[in-house]
Amino acid sequence: MLNASDVIVKMKESVQESVNSIGPIEAGGKTLEFKNTHFEDHDPKIYGDVEKHKQLKLHNKTLSVGVYADAHVTENGQTTVEKVKIGNMPVPTSTGDFIVDGNSYNIDYQFRLKPGAYLRKKQNGEIETHINPIGFPNARVTIDPSTLNLSVGIGQANINALAFLHALGVSDSEQQQILGPDIYKANLGKLNLERELSKLEQSISRDQNLTKEQLSKLLFEKLNAAQLDPKVMQITLGKPHKDLSASTFKAIIQKTIAGSKGLVEPDERDAMAFKSVWGTHDFIKERLTGRNKNLLE
Secondary structure, eight states, X not given: OOOHHHHHHHHHHHHXXXXXXXXXXXXXXXXXXXXXEEEOOOOGGGGGOHHHXXXXXXXXXXXXXXXXXXXXXXXXXXXXXXXXXXEEEEOBOTTSOEEETTEEEOOOOEEEEOSSEEEEEXXXXXXXXXXXXXXXXXXXXXXOTTTOOEEEEETTEEEEHHHHHHHTTOOHHHHHHHHOHHHHHHHHTTOOHHHHHHHHHHHHOSOOSOOHHHHHHHHHHHHHHOBOOHHHHHHHHSSOOOXXXXXXXXXXXXXXXXXXXXXXXXXXXXXXXXXXXEOHHHHHHHHHHHHHHHHHO
């Protein structure tokens, strides 16, 4: 694990990278970007100054350093630059705790599941491949072995797999080849293509009434931008897929079907090979980039 000084360095790097990635933000004919994120000058001795820490606790204060950046505002082709304060970043003491509003906190390291596709058997008997990419909502491919219903879940939406493959530009004949005749027939009989494509549209876009061509293009863009861990995918899918491309999704669907037939075993999601260790600097980046994404949308 990192010591306190290493944690501070990593935290600063995460803040700098995250703030510098904000924008461009456009509003009212102006464009805003942040560059040159930096921190206020401070004496490194504050991290180990026990007396200062005591005073902070007594007066409900926070051990932190100021975060600044150069705000570039462009209007009518003219750019002005102003140094602005982004906020304050709490920093750990030399013993690793954070003093915030007079209280002392310790932030534990966490194990996180690496981005990949993991097969499992649910308690209700359904076979599901859970997909947790970076840059795209968690998704799942689920089949009920008793009814042969096959769906692709994105967020709260469950979409008929045939409609999803249709949006990916997969032909009817290739769909039959991927699913097999029995599963294809079972899902074709329940398919309302327009309704399922509408559900897909609502799950990946805030724009409504997209044409089928626009929806397919958007789906391709989002899936190709969704990142997976190729080492995980090599283990779970047999190939080092690095994104959720159409070929990756086809392979995931095929593995899910194979799992429903008992041809492959569920993945051991608790195995250390599928885990990464997250520290404070990772949490900072996650929060800042998440807020950045919401802001831009």
